[in-house]
Amino acid sequence: MAASCIVGQLNYNDLYGGGSGRGSYMMPHRLLVYSTAGLFTATGIYALLAPQPYKKPLKFDTGLVHRIAAIGATAGMLTEVVLGFITARTADSGNGSGLKQKAQIHDVVGWTTFGFMTIAGTAWLF
């Protein structure tokens, strides 16, 4: 996910942020996001298939933080898939209208999703 975000940012800078515009990061970004989405889906399925935990009272602990962050990351990841698809389709149609704005939203949601995932992962460790 970190690699996807970093290469995605490089891709954004190249295409919209005054870079060469040659699209050198397009394919690496595409391959990384496919891998990230695949790994995220596999991890999500693994979590859903996990045994029912012991009952315990609701309180603010790392388990709750992990779950909230994981839900946020899942929602972000789904949004990213849709936004990425829309942005790529718009660019592939040759339509430059509003393309930068779509890419910007995709960029911001991507980093937010990465933030949720980092929190979920850190909370899971502790």
Next chain:
Amino acid sequence: MLKRDETTRLSGLYAGFILAMALAVPTCSFGKPDIATVPAHPTFEIDVKPLLADHCLLCHGYPATRGAPTSFRLDVYTSPDGLPAAYQEASRFIRSIQNGKMPPSAAWGDGVGPNGKAMLQNWAADGYPD
């Protein structure tokens, strides 16, 4: 904590969201709309260039971007820098558009519309006038 049935319900919601998006997004159009009328005798500057601007020049302008080949440009009729331009490349790019190979998302229904294709055919029939 979320109970198992709540988790299952949330999973169902996510799955429903994915399915809805998977069904909805491909049916949406993200390209520019087709031209309204087909000119009988189109010219490059008045008719063809605006069509190329809508569908091609994002990548095939000058300089070429997004991994497009740098060996030609479509933003001008003939190029002052010696690169093959729209006139020299006309038959090739028209064939790509007619075949649905270009723009890349033509396969998704975001290509040049029937009126645009008919206009390019008329332009070719007239010998690609400037």
